[in-house]
Amino acid sequence: MRSFGSAEKNNNLSTSNSDPMKRFISKTIVTILVPTLPFLVMELLIEKQKEGFFEEKALEKRYAQDANDYAWIETLDNGPINILAGSSSVRYGLSCKELNNINPDNSSYVNLAMDARGPIQTYFILKNLGLDSVRTIYFGLDPWIYTKRYYRHRNQYLYLDFTTWECFLYSREHDKSAFVKRYKSFFRYLFLPQPAQKNRNITTPDDYGSSALQRTAKNFDDLSDWFQIEKYGWSGLQFEYLRKIEKLCEENKINFHLFIPPKRSDYCEYYLEKYKAIHEGYTSKIAQTGIDSSIFGRFDIFNDHVDSTLFAEAFHLNKKGQIEFSRLFYELSLKQSKRFTTDYLWFAE
Amino acid sequence: MLFNSLDFAIFLPIVFILYWFISSKNIKHQNLLIVVASYVFYGWWDWRFLSLIIFSTIVDYTVGQKLKIAESQSRRKALLWTSILVNLGFLGFFKYYNFFLDNFISAFSFFGADIKANSLNIILPVGISFYTFQTLSYTIDVYRRKLEPTKDFIAFSAFVSFFPQLVAGPIERATNLLPQFCTKRNFDYSTAVNGMRQILWGLFKKIVIADNCAELANHIFSNSIDYSGITLVLGAVFFTFQIYADFSGYSDIAIGTSRLFGFNLMRNFAFPYFSRDIAEFWRRWHISLSTWFRDYLYIPLGGSRGGTLMKVRNTFIIFIVSGFWHGANWTFVIWGALNAVYFLPLLLTNKNRNNLDIVAHSRSLPTFKELLSILTTFSLTVFAWIFFRAENLGHALQYASDILQHPSSFLSFSVYLRYKTIIVLLGAFMIIEWLGREGEYALEKLVLRWKSPVRYTFYYSIAYAILWFGGKEQQFIYFQF
Incomplete structure (x- = not known):
């Protein structure tokens, strides 16, 4: 029979453990420190320099060239210009041709919205464009655009806006190369003054930058959580630059209006159920910037229709929906008079 | 607590330092630290189910002590069955209750009888199949007089709940692990x-x-x-x-x-x-479970001794039980049976140990x-x-x-x-x-x-x-x- 004594009989443990133990601990620490030291140094440097990354001058270096994609706007000579700006829901949601047809005066609409585009990039495009003939800017609001979670769809320079922990989580969950991109951006900030010069695009695109969605947009294919505010937080920069767009308009005597592009009814229900608190946080963030522009539109504006026939998927209108919304947008834009407040109704009561 | 989590990355060095630096003078303190750390490790998931581990520990410790002094075979058997029923009772309830209930209802409704019974919303305690088998190995070995029961309750608790292998094995034998809790541990670089x-x-x-x-x-x-x-x-x-x-x-x-x-x-x-071959696969896959079934089920059933029918029966029993151990679903049973079908030709032609x-x-x-x-x-x-x-x-x-x-x-x-x-x-x-x-x-x-x-x-x-x-x-x- 296997036998063994009780613990009391063997309670005189060897005290000569300390030397191999010290060796083990010191070697473990060194083994871990060797690869993590450069990482720690980089993170410390980034933390120290953080203020400088997001000064307007530094950001402008990253984005100024993007205005060259819209040089064609400066070549338009048929009267005042109305700019539609925002992200994909504006790009696919409004047709400039349709708006130009409806519009009785001599002004024309152009669309400089793009997939996942946020206020930062929009601001620098506007700033570097000749705004002399611009009469009005309509800016479409989509809440998720203002999250850090959305940085994957942006200039990788914004990865510098993450804390180390956020970047670690982000690299695990969304972008394995998050740290590589962050360090590349840091070196660019330090050593490369400006991105390469982009050619000026003077060819006016069909439908003046609007686009009808023929297939599912790549960034939005399910109802997954795009906010993840508890993990990554809001992007303070995006809110700041939304306000800067408003100021830029004031300085150039341009009308500035906010609007809400529509969403399909299933998403509206999902949003109302899941993101109520986040939505309140979002609107109060906008309010905190001091924005005081007029606002119109609702997420559920098409919910009375059989809205599945108007949407390509939950967030983007299809060709038919684009025409419908362009007409509705025009009517609403004539009537708009409400100022932005946190109480503004994004959904019908 | 998951091994691949940040929680564990913090937990492990803390326990390591306390173990070797604070409690290293006394083996009892080390064992106590292991018990506390193991309960924290397990309770991190759901502290309520700690009561099951503690209850199993008390039952098997007590059964072990009583087996030591019990002389008559009938009393020893009664004690062994007490431990088996308590441990397998918990396992059966938490893991298999709904499965059996659903299958009974299906079987009766097949014959036209309409039975109404509600399934319970039971959470399966993490690792229950592992620590149940581990504690059972202790009682069975003590019953077989292969192992002297320990008097040291803390050492026994540490053996049952040892956090590295508590929730997913290896399913340790009391003859291997328990003595290690009663002898001094020297740090070896x-x-x-x-x-x-x-x-x-x-x-x-x-x-x-x-x-x-x-x-x-x-x-x-x-x-x-x-x-x-x-x-x-x-x-x-x-x-x-x-x-x-x-x-x-x-x-x-x-x-x-x-x-x-x-x-x-x-x-x-x-x-x-x-x-x-499949026989070699089963000698190399989940060895702690395969050998557990071999020693505590296959060999008591007669193993590969006896006639062909006996061999076939025992092979199917051990593979099907092994499949069922994995979960309350017919898919696991079929998986086990399929492996028995793979294994049988080797056994019957004496090529299973090639x-x-x-x-x-x-x-x-x-x-x-x-x-x-x-x-x-x-x-x-x-x-x-x-x-x-x-x-x-x-x-x-x-x-x-x-x-x-x-x-x-x-x-x-x-x-x-x-x-x-x-x-x-x-x-x-x-x-x-x-x-x-x-x-x-x-x-x-x-x-x-x-x-x-x-x-x-x-x-x-x-x-x-x-x-x-x-x-x-x-x-x-x-x-x-």
Whole structure:
């Protein structure tokens, strides 16, 4: 029979453990420190320099060239210009041709919205464009655009806006190369003054930058959580630059209006159920910037229709929906008079 | 607490330092620390179920003490059955209650009887199948007089709840682990380094191989009707690697962690996918469970002694029970039965102990015959895993039959291209496993042949791969069993 004594009989443990133990601990620490030291140094440097990354001058270096994609706007000579700006829901949601047809005066609409585009990039495009003939800017609001979670769809320079922990989580969950991109951006900030010069695009695109969605947009294919505010937080920069767009308009005597592009009814229900608190946080963030522009539109504006026939998927209108919304947008834009407040109704009561 | 979590990365060094620096003067203090740490580790998931572990500990400790003084065989038997009924009672209730209830209702409704009974919303306590079998091994060994019961309640509690192997094994034998709690532990540098190395390899298996395979396998199994034959085969292969890397990765981390505390746990996996026949596979897969069933079920049933019918019966019993141990679903039963069908021809022709040595021992490559045997065994295993992974029997059969449809898809290069990253990772993983197959785990002997700079470059590459290729965090599969 296997036998063994009780613990009391063997309670005189060897005290000569300390030397191999010290060796083990010191070697473990060194083994871990060797690869993590450069990482720690980089993170410390980034933390120290953080203020400088997001000064307007530094950001402008990253984005100024993007205005060259819209040089064609400066070549338009048929009267005042109305700019539609925002992200994909504006790009696919409004047709400039349709708006130009409806519009009785001599002004024309152009669309400089793009997939996942946020206020930062929009601001620098506007700033570097000749705004002399611009009469009005309509800016479409989509809440998720203002999250850090959305940085994957942006200039990788914004990865510098993450804390180390956020970047670690982000690299695990969304972008394995998050740290590589962050360090590349840091070196660019330090050593490369400006991105390469982009050619000026003077060819006016069909439908003046609007686009009808023929297939599912790549960034939005399910109802997954795009906010993840508890993990990554809001992007303070995006809110700041939304306000800067408003100021830029004031300085150039341009009308500035906010609007809400529509969403399909299933998403509206999902949003109302899941993101109520986040939505309140979002609107109060906008309010905190001091924005005081007029606002119109609702997420559920098409919910009375059989809205599945108007949407390509939950967030983007299809060709038919684009025409419908362009007409509705025009009517609403004539009537708009409400100022932005946190109480503004994004959904019908 | 998961081994691949930040919580554990903080927990482990704290316990390690307390163990070796604060409580190292007294073995009782060390054992007490292990008990407390183990309860924290388990309670991190759900503290309510700690009561089950504590209750099992008290029952088996008491039964052990009473067995020591019991003389009459009938009293000893009664004590043994008390322990078996309590332990298997908990296991049966938490794991199998709804399964039996649903099947009874189905069976009666088949004969026209309408029985109304509500299923219970029961949470399966993590690791219940593992620690139940571990404590049972103690009582049975004491009953068989193979082991003297311990008087030390703290040491016994530490044996039942030892955190590295509490929730997913290896299922330790009391004869191996319990004495280690009663003898002094000296810190040994090379053992600790070996432990760290094994933890690193376990994390690589879990985070890089298992988690990445899991994402693909889950997607393919969930949408199997949309996929062609070759994708379904790949889905089954991904699951084959997922379950191996997940479970053996967990075992590596458990064994490696135990080494840090001066404990030596039994080996749980021995490169099973290099097996040349199914009998060898079962000697190399989940060794702690296979040997448990062998010693406490197969041999008492008569084992391979007796006539052919007896052999067939015992083989089916042990494989089906083993399948059922994994979960309350007919898919596990069929998986077990399928393995019995694979195993029987070898047993009946006395070829079940043909391949006892390491494949291609002291050679770099296998012979053609060995390679063919390995591939055949692997294919049979992959096929059996379909039943293990499927949601239900209908799904498993549908999945298996769909594989044979559209055979032209097997030539579709684009399918392989779609999964190129994971295929490359699996290739690299299997090469390392092959090169290290003579060690207890792949890196054990392999890296010691290399010079320090190469060795450390390799370690850092693995760490880098864990960070770079790490899949979405998934729970260890065997937690659910």
